Amino acid sequence: NHIIVCGYGRNGKQAVQKLLDYKKDFIIVEQDQQVIDDCGLDQVNFIRGNANEDEVLIKAGIEKSSTLITALPEDADNLFIVLSARQLNKDLKIISRATEDTSYKKLKLAGADNVILPDTIGGQHMASLIVSPDLIEFWDQLSYGGSEGVNLEQVSFEQMFDEQRECSILDLNMRQKTGCTIIGYKSPDGEYIVNPDPSQKLTQGSKIIVVGNTDQIQQLQRAYRINTEVT
Amino acid sequence: NHIIVCGYGRNGKQAVQKLLDYKKDFIIVEQDQQVIDDCGLDQVNFIRGNANEDEVLIKAGIEKSSTLITALPEDADNLFIVLSARQLNKDLKIISRATEDTSYKKLKLAGADNVILPDTIGGQHMASLIVSPDLIEFWDQLSYGGSEGVNLEQVSFEQMFDEQRECSILDLNMRQKTGCTIIGYKSPDGEYIVNPDPSQKLTQGSKIIVVGNTDQIQQLQRAYRINTEVT
Ligand SMILES: [Ca+2]
Numbered sequence: 001n002h003i004i005v006c007g008y009g010r011n012g013k014q015a016v017q018k019l020l021d022y023k024k025d026f027i028i029v030e031q032d033q034q035v036i037d038d039c040g041l042d043q044v045n046f047i048r049g050n051a052n053e054d055e056v057l058i059k060a061g062i063e064k065s066s067t068l069i070t071a072l073p074e075d076a077d078n079l080f081i082v083l084s085a086r087q088l089n090k091d092l093k094i095i096s097r098a099t100e101d102t103s104y105k106k107l108k109l110a111g112a113d114n115v116i117l118p119d120t121i122g123g124q125h126m127a128s129l130i131v132s133p134d135l136i137e138f139w140d141q142l143s144y145g146g147s148e149g150v151n152l153e154q155v156s157f158e159q160m161f162d163e164q165r166e167c168s169i170l171d172l173n174m175r176q177k178t179g180c181t182i183i184g185y186k187s188p189d190g191e192y193i194v195n196p197d198p199s200q201k202l203t204q205g206s207k208i209i210v211v212g213n214t215d216q217i218q219q220l221q222r223a224y225r226i227n228t229e230v231t
Numbered sequence: 232n233h234i235i236v237c238g239y240g241r242n243g244k245q246a247v248q249k250l251l252d253y254k255k256d257f258i259i260v261e262q263d264q265q266v267i268d269d270c271g272l273d274q275v276n277f278i279r280g281n282a283n284e285d286e287v288l289i290k291a292g293i294e295k296s297s298t299l300i301t302a303l304p305e306d307a308d309n310l311f312i313v314l315s316a317r318q319l320n321k322d323l324k325i326i327s328r329a330t331e332d333t334s335y336k337k338l339k340l341a342g343a344d345n346v347i348l349p350d351t352i353g354g355q356h357m358a359s360l361i362v363s364p365d366l367i368e369f370w371d372q373l374s375y376g377g378s379e380g381v382n383l384e385q386v387s388f389e390q391m392f393d394e395q396r397e398c399s400i401l402d403l404n405m406r407q408k409t410g411c412t413i414i415g416y417k418s419p420d421g422e423y424i425v426n427p428d429p430s431q432k433l434t435q436g437s438k439i440i441v442v443g444n445t446d447q448i449q450q451l452q453r454a455y456r457i458n459t460e461v462t
Pocket residue numbers: 145146227228
């Protein structure tokens with residue numbers, strides 16, 4: 001149930017840093033021994049080899065892994081790995097890097113669940129610094145998914161209610177109970193509602209997205225026994 | 232008071248697309264005539280030349296421009312342009328792309344206000360898809376800074392109050408007046424408070440960040456006569 005990261009370049013390195021922060025279990029597939037020697041990470045986190053080869057992916061435990069990130073510089077290599085990985089594990093979550101816009105569709109067709117174009121995200125980010133600087137600055141300093149100083153959290157219906165009765169957002173009494181503010185609702189079929197109405201019904205399989213300061217989020221995590229998966 | 236974009240590669244292209252969406256006034260400096268011919272944009276948006284040369288930046292109107300984005304593939308070129316641009320215009324907002332982590336500090340020293348590392352952002356985004364998929368999905372579908380379907384907006388004290396008296400967030404009666412929810416406060420000296428308390432005082436130079444659905448944000452924009460700078 002671990003994560004496989006193919007390629008420890010700039011992109012893969014940054015992904016790994018975040019996985020380390022959140023104490024996720026991962027293994028890196030990297031071809032270059034020099035990169036492995038220089039990285040400062042534990043050697044057990046590495047398999048030296050070419051992720052283009054099925055036996056290397058199998059050695060990395062692809063058949064029982066949950067997620068694969070492929071972050072090689074060449075789109076053709078990522079495409080090959082996505083295709084191989086999908087054949088070896090149907091249930092795998094596959095996230096691929098791409099350089100060219102035109103590779104997006106190909107990688108999706110090959111079986112990637114998410115395709116990340118760094119230059120596209122970077123360009124949007126640059127323009128956003130012009131059109132909405134305060135909003136970008138505000139978002140950039142929000143923290144989520146980690147153990148400390150978290151400002152955003154997701155809470156599932158199942159975490160909020162032991163019993164299975166329906167209930168509305170108003171009934172949660174969230175602000176008074178935790179100080180947090182509800183800013184989103186995700187329906188059981190994956191639709192998002194931004195700034196949901198207090199009368200919004202909560203049903204099994206739904207989630208809410210909340211914002212708060214560090215203390216408020218901690219209070220929320222305690223109140224709903226949210227497992228932050230961090231010790 | 233326009234924007235200069237140096238380099239129309241993947242990065243620059245994406246930034247330009249966003250500037251077009253928001254009807255911003257810009258000019259692109261690009262060396263490669265083929266890129267200019269193939270881009271499908273109006274020729275008036277281009278200056279053909281090397282942004283490394285002061286006279287090209289001057290021709291692009293750097294002395295009366297508000298912002299410069301430099302998005303060339305080589306960090307050394309971006310560094311050169313940042314340094315030249317800062318010398319030509321002290322008040323310019325300068326945003327630079329960088330490939331290597333180690334260039335970040337150099338570009339800042341040379342005079343860049345913001346440095347964007349696409350691979351770093353891309354890597355973080357990839358890992359975020361694992362550690363907090365719902366939060367990333369929620370944020371990615373929030374829209375801001377444009378004309379349609381906006382979910383986030385910033386409102387300044389000056390937009391909220393004609394008179395200069397102090398007032399608290401509670402006094403705004405935001406939820407009842409517009410349906411929007413206040414999720415952030417920016418103090419006059421640039422500090423952010425996430426999920427501010429209703430008792431938070433609003434003073435001259437401060438701002439609030441609000442979230443809402445499309446209708447609610449429109450109501451907010453009407454209520455506070457927010458100029459979205461889009462026709
Ligand atoms: Ca969490």
